[in-house]
Amino acid sequence: MDRSIISSVATLMSANTPLMSVNRQPVPALKSAVSIDIAGGYLRYHDSAEATIAGLNIRIPAGAWTCILGRSGCGKSSLLRYLANLLEDKVDWAGAVNTQPAFDSKDQIAYMAQQDLLMPWLSALDNVMLSTKFGVAASSTKKTHLLFDKAHALLQKVGLGDKANYLPQQLSGGMRQRVALARTLMQDKPIVLMDEPFSALDAVTRYRLQNLAYQLLQDKTVVLITHDPQEAIRLASRLYIMQGRPAYAESLSVPASVTPRNFDAECAELQQTIMDRLEQDYE
Numbered sequence: 001m002d003r004s005i006i007s008s009v010a011t012l013m014s015a016n017t018p019l020m021s022v023n024r025q026p027v028p029a030l031k032s033a034v035s036i037d038i039a040g041g042y043l044r045y046h047d048s049a050e051a052t053i054a055g056l057n058i059r060i061p062a063g064a065w066t067c068i069l070g071r072s073g074c075g076k077s078s079l080l081r082y083l084a085n086l087l088e089d090k091v092d093w094a095g096a097v098n099t100q101p102a103f104d105s106k107d108q109i110a111y112m113a114q115q116d117l118l119m120p121w122l123s124a125l126d127n128v129m130l131s132t133k134f135g136v137a138a139s140s141t142k143k144t145h146l147l148f149d150k151a152h153a154l155l156q157k158v159g160l161g162d163k164a165n166y167l168p169q170q171l172s173g174g175m176r177q178r179v180a181l182a183r184t185l186m187q188d189k190p191i192v193l194m195d196e197p198f199s200a201l202d203a204v205t206r207y208r209l210q211n212l213a214y215q216l217l218q219d220k221t222v223v224l225i226t227h228d229p230q231e232a233i234r235l236a237s238r239l240y241i242m243q244g245r246p247a248y249a250e251s252l253s254v255p256a257s258v259t260p261r262n263f264d265a266e267c268a269e270l271q272q273t274i275m276d277r278l279e280q281d282y283e
C-alpha cells in the first residue's frame with residue numbers, strides 16, 4: 001500500500017484546520033473493494049528498544065469484515081494507526097503491505113480511533129459533517145444540503161437525532177462514540193479501520209449499532225479491533241488474534257454462517273477457543 005494513505009479525519013484533527021477555509025476537490029472513490037495483505041510485518045516505536053510487532057501476516061479480504069482481538073498492549077491500535085498512516089514518523093516498519101487493486105490516493109481510508117476525537121467546539125452534527133467540509137466546493141449548495149440530510153439521518157440512526165446541536169462535552173461517553181461512528185459512516189470510503197468502536201455502549205445499543213454499521217458498510221473493507229470475542233464472532237468474515245511479544249497474528253476459522261451471526265453452539269465453541277488463546281498469552 002502506498003504509505004501516503006491517510007485518514008482524512010484524523011489528519012484534519014491533528015492539523016486543526018479551520019473548517020471552512022479548505023476547498024479541495026473530492027478524490028474519486030475506488031470503484032471496487034480493496035483487499036490488504038500484510039506479510040512479515042514488523043513495527044518498532046523509535047523510542048522503544050523492543051519491537052511491538054514482528055512476523056505479522058494478515059490477509060484482509062475485500063468487501064468483508066476482518067476482526068482483530070488480542071490482549072491489551074499487544075499492538076492492535078499500533079497496527080491500525082500504521083495502516084492509517086498516522087505513525088510514519090514514529091516507528092520503524094518492515095514488511096510488505098499490498099493492496100488489490102493498488103491505489104495511491106491519500107483519501108481512501110476512514111479511521112475511527114479508540115478515543116472519539118470529536119472537535120469540542122463543533123456540534124454533533126458538524127462533527128459528523130466534518131470530513132465532507134473538505135470535499136465540497138462552497139458553491140455546491142445542493143450537495144451540501146444532501147450531505148446535511150445524510151448526516152442528520154445518520155445521527156438519527158445512531159439514536160442521537162435529538163442531540164444534533166449538542167457539543168461533545170454535553171454528551172455521555174457512549175453518545176460521543178455514536179457521533180464518532182456516524183462520522184465514520186458518513187465518509188463513504190472503501191477501507192474502514194475501526195478501533196473498538198462499540199466499547200462504550202450498553203449491550204443493546206452495541207448490538208443495534210453493530211447491525212447498523214454492518215448494514216451501512218456493505219461492500220467496504222472493514223478492519224475492526226475489539227476486546228469482545230462475541231462481537232468479533234458475530235461480525236468477522238476473517239478473525240485474527242494478535243499474541244506474543246513482539247506480537248504476531250494467528251488466524252482462527254469462523255463458522256460458515258451468514259454475518260452478523262446469531263450465536264449458536266459453534267460460535268460458543270469458538271468463543272471458548274478465543275478465551276483459551278487470550279489467556280495463554282497472559283502467561
Ligand SMILES: Nc1ncnc2c1ncn2[C@@H]1O[C@H](COP(=O)(O)OP(=O)(O)OP(=O)(O)O)[C@@H](O)[C@H]1O
Nearest residue numbers: 045047048052070071072073074075076077078079
Ligand atoms: N507512541 C508510542 N511510543 C512508544 N511506545 C508506544 C507508543 N504508543 C504505543 N506504544 C506501545 O506499543 C504497545 C502497543 O500499544 P497499542 O496501543 O498498539 O496496544 P493495543 O493492543 O491497541 O492495546 P489496547 O487493547 O489496550 O488498546 C504498548 O506496549 C504501548 O506501550
